Amino acid sequence: xxxxQAIEEKIPVKKILDEGLIxxxxxxxxxxxxxxxxxxxxxxxxxAMYAGMDLIKPLMIRDNIPxxxxxxxxxxxxxxxxxGKNLVGIMLKGAGFEVIDLxxxxxxxxxxxxxxxEKADAVGMSALLTTTMTGMKDVIELMKSxxxxxxxxxxxxxxxxNREFAEQIGADSYAYDGMKAVEILKEYVKDK
Amino acid sequence: xxxxxxxxxxDIIPGREEVLRNQGVIPGAVLEDKIxxxxxxxxxxxxxxxxxxxxxxxxxxxxxxxxxxxxxxNDEPTPVADIFPKADCMALFAVTLGQKIxxxxxxxxxxxxxxxxxxxxxxxSAGADQAAEIMQRMYEQEIAExxxxxxxIGVVRYSPGYCGWxxxxxxxxxxxxxxxxxxxxxxxxxxxxxxxxxxGVIIAGPKEIHQFENNYPCCENCDDQTCLExxxxxxxx
Numbered sequence: 001x002x003x004x005q006a007i008e009e010k011i012p013v014k015k016i017l018d019e020g021l022i023x024x025x026x027x028x029x030x031x032x033x034x035x036x037x038x039x040x041x042x043x044x045x046x047x048a049m050y051a052g053m054d055l056i057k058p059l060m061i062r063d064n065i066p067x068x069x070x071x072x073x074x075x076x077x078x079x080x081x082x083x084g085k086n087l088v089g090i091m092l093k094g095a096g097f098e099v100i101d102l103x104x105x106x107x108x109x110x111x112x113x114x115x116x117x118e119k120a121d122a123v124g125m126s127a128l129l130t131t132t133m134t135g136m137k138d139v140i141e142l143m144k145s146x147x148x149x150x151x152x153x154x155x156x157x158x159x160x161x162n163r164e165f166a167e168q169i170g171a172d173s174y175a176y177d178g179m180k181a182v183e184i185l186k187e188y189v190k191d192k
Numbered sequence: 193x194x195x196x197x198x199x200x201x202x203d204i205i206p207g208r209e210e211v212l213r214n215q216g217v218i219p220g221a222v223l224e225d226k227i228x229x230x231x232x233x234x235x236x237x238x239x240x241x242x243x244x245x246x247x248x249x250x251x252x253x254x255x256x257x258x259x260x261x262x263x264x265x266n267d268e269p270t271p272v273a274d275i276f277p278k279a280d281c282m283a284l285f286a287v288t289l290g291q292k293i294x295x296x297x298x299x300x301x302x303x304x305x306x307x308x309x310x311x312x313x314x315x316x317s318a319g320a321d322q323a324a325e326i327m328q329r330m331y332e333q334e335i336a337e338x339x340x341x342x343x344x345i346g347v348v349r350y351s352p353g354y355c356g357w358x359x360x361x362x363x364x365x366x367x368x369x370x371x372x373x374x375x376x377x378x379x380x381x382x383x384x385x386x387x388x389x390x391x392g393v394i395i396a397g398p399k400e401i402h403q404f405e406n407n408y409p410c411c412e413n414c415d416d417q418t419c420l421e422x423x424x425x426x427x428x429x
Contacts, residue, residue, distance in 0.1 A: 038217040040227045043307035050304045078359060080383040083313050090306055105381050129353040130414055131265075165413040177216075 003052035013059040017096065021052045025094040029179050042091070042179075049094045067098040069189035072114045073124040074102035076135040081128035084158060084178075088124060091178035095186060108139040115143070115152050121192065122153040122185055125171075130160040137169040144170075153188050155181060196374060197287075197330065199244040199323055205235065206318035214314035234311040242316070243290030244323050245374045248331065248394075250283045256393065259284070259368055262352070262361030270356035271404045271419070272393075279397040280345070281338070283331050286371035287323040288389035289316055316388045324349060324390040331394045346399035346426045351392035352382070355419065356410030359383070365391060399426055 006016045028045040031037040073089050075082045082104040089099045100118050102110055115123050123143070127133040136156055143149040154171045166174035172188075175181035208231055209219055217223070223231075251259065256276055260266070266273065276282065293316050300309030332347045339345055353359040362382040366372070369391075376389050384391065395402070403423050406414075 035218065038212075038221065038223075038227075039215040040217070040230055040307045040311060041224065043310055044226065046306055047304050078381045078383065080379075080381075080387055083310065086301055087306075087310065105379070105383070129359060130355065130410055130416075131353050131358045133413075160414050160416060162413060162415050168413070 003055045007055060007059070013056050013063055014065055016052075016056055017060070017065070021049050021056075022094075022096045025049050025091075029091075029095075029182065032179055039087070043087075046090045046094050050090075053093070068096040069121040069185060069192075070098045070100065070118055071122045071124055071185060072100045072102065072111065072118055072120045073126070074106035074111060075104035076125055076127045076132050076139070077105055077107045078132040078135060079127050079129055080104045082126070084128070085124075085126040088126065088157065088175075088178040088181050091182050092124075092185065095182040097182075097185065108135070108142040111139045112142045112146050112148065115148060116146070120152055121189055122155055124155045124157070124181060126156070127158040127161060133158065133160050133165065136161075136171065140170045153185070155184060157181060194247060194249045194370065194373070197246040197248065197327065199246065199287075199326060201239060201242065201244070203326055204242070204244050204319050204322045205238065206315045206322060208235070210318045211235075211311065211315045214318060215310060230307055230311045233308065234315045237296055237312055238293065238315045238319060241290075241292040241296050242319060243292065244287065244319070245290070246285060246287035246323060246327050247369060247371055247374050248283050248285045248327055249369050250281065251368060251393070253277060253279060253282070255368065256282060256284075259364040259393075260357065260361060262358055262364055265358035265360050267356030267358075267408070267410050269408060270410060271408060272350045272355060272357050272395075274404065275350075275397070275401050276393070276395055278401040279395045281335055281397075282393055282395045284365055284369040284391075284393055285324070285327045285331075285349070286365075286369060286374065286376055286384075286389060286391040287320060287327055288371075288374060288376050288384070288386050289320050289323070290375065290388075291386045294387045320388045320390050324392075328394050331396070335396055344398055345396055346402045346429075347394060347396045348402045348422060348426065349392050349394045351390065354416075355414075356408060362391065365393075399429075402426055 075085045092099050125136045155173045156171045157175045163174045173184045297313045336342045352361040359382045
C-alpha cells in the first residue's frame with residue numbers, strides 16, 4: 001500500500017528501497033536483536049517487504065539499480081533441513097541482497113559453480129546434522145582449488161556449528177541467526 | 193517382530209509453548225494477537241494434515257553392531273558405540289508425520305507466507321519428536337516386565353546423524369527395519385522423505401550406561417545441550 005503510494009508519488013525507486021523498505025526492515029532487525037520482537041513478527045514484516053519489492057523490482061531493473069550484494073546460499077550435501085537457510089535468505093533479501101538459493105542437499109561443486117557463475121560476494125552454508133557439517137570444509141577446499149577462496153566470503157550457520165568450527169575449516173564468519181548473517185555481510189560489502 | 197503403530201492425534205499435537213520456543217520466543221513473552229492467530233492456525237493445520245505412523249522392531253546387540261557400523265564412516269569413539277554393547281535390549285524405530293504437512297510448509301514458503309511456514313515447521317518438528325518420544329515410552333512399557341528392578345533401567349533413543357553416528361548408517365537401519373512400510377523412503381544421501389520423520393535406536397539398559405562425559409570427538413564442535421539435558425533427566429528419574 002505505502003509502496004504503491006510512493007511509486008504513484010514518483011518518489012525515486014532507490015529512495016523507496018533504501019529509506020522505505022530496507023530502513024523498515026532495519027528497524028525490525030534491531031527490535032529482534034534486542035528481543036523486543038520475535039521471529040514470527042520478523043517474518044510477517046518480511047512478507048510485507050517482499051510485497052513491496054515485487055512492486056519496485058521492475059522499476060529497479062528499468063533504472064539499473066544494483067542490489068547491495070549477491071549471496072549464494074544452500075544447505076550442505078546430505079542435509080535436507082532448510083528452514084534455517086530459508087530464514088537467512090528471507091532476511092538477506094529483506095536487507096537488500098540478491099540471494100541465489102540453491103536449496104538443500106547441495107554438493108560442493110554446485111556451491112562453487114554457482115558462486116563463480118553468479119559472481120557472488122559471499123557463499124552461505126547451513127547444516128543441521130553434526131555429521132553433515134563437515135561437508136562445509138569440502139566446499140571451502142574446492143573453493144581453494146578453484147582459486148576463489150579469499151575472494152568470496154564464506155559464512156556458515158546451523159544448529160551444530162559454532163565460531164570455533166568456522167575458524168577450523170577456514171570459513172570467514174559464523175552467524176548464529178539470520179540477522180547476524182545480515183549484519184556480517186552488510187559490513188563486508190560496505191568494506192569491499 | 194515388526195510393529196506398526198498408529199498414533200492418537202491428541203497425543204502428538206505439539207505444545208504451544210514448545211512451538212514458540214522452537215522459534216526463539218522467550219517463554220512468558222507477551223505476544224501480539226497476530227502471532228497467537230498464526231500459532232492457532234498452525235495447530236489446526238497440524239491436526240488436519242499430520243498422518244502420524246511409526247514402525248518398531250527389536251534388534252539384537254549382534255545385529256545392531258552391523259547396523260551401527262553402517263558404511264564405516266562413524267567417528268571413533270562415539271557415545272552410542274560405548275553404550276549399545278552394555279544394553280539389555282534395544283529396538284529400531286522410525287516415525288513420520290507424512291508428506292502432506294511437509295508439502296503445506298513448502299506451499300507457505302513459496303507463497304511468501306514465511307511466518308505461517310515457519311510456525312507449521314516448528315509445530316511439525318515438535319510433533320515428530322513427540323511421536324518418537326511416544327514410541328520410546330511404548331517400548332519401555334513393553335519391556336518393563338522383563339526386569340526385576342525396572343527403576344534401575346534407562347531407556348533412551350539415539351539417531352544417525354548425531355553424536356558421531358554417521359547418517360550413512362540409515363541404509364542398514366532401513367534394511368533391517370523397513371520403514372518403507374509406513375511410507376518413509378531413504379534418499380541417496382541417507383535423508384528421509386517425508387522430511388518430518390525421525391529414525392533411530394531405542395536402547396534399554398542400566399541407567400548408568402547412558403551417562404557419558406561430553407568429551408568425545410563429536411562433542412568438540414557441538415553446542416547442542418540435548419544429550420546433557422537427557423542425562424540429567426535420567427539421573428533425576
